[in-house]
Amino acid sequence: MPAAERTKPPVDTSRFRMHVTREEADRLLHYGHPIPVSHGFTDRYVRENYPGWNWNQLVRILEVPGLVVGRGGTPPTTVEELKQVWFDSKTSWLVEWTDGTFTSSTSRKR
Helix, strand or coil, X not given: CCCECCECCCCXXXXXCEEEEHHXXXXXXXXCCHHHHHCCHHHHHHHHHCCCCCHHHXXXXXXXXXXXXXCCCCCCEECCCXXXXXXXXXXXXXXXXXXXXEEEHHHECC
């Protein structure tokens, strides 16, 4: 789990520009494999599904709260406890965990 305090809702998610579920984040991470990258599939997928963002920006945002898990030789995936994440940038995000708790960029231990 990320080293951040957890807080219970209510949480106002309307202030965030983007929202992805664990399944959507895993699909995004799948496009980090060399084959889709080299054929332009990654750029096209991100352009169509995340306008105004690029793959590297999105992955860095997922990495900051500790959501990305490497799998050695295959595309990374997300931690099993992730339910969904809202974000604006790598310094402004909110994670909902499967146990119903939340971790936010503002509640992180520094």
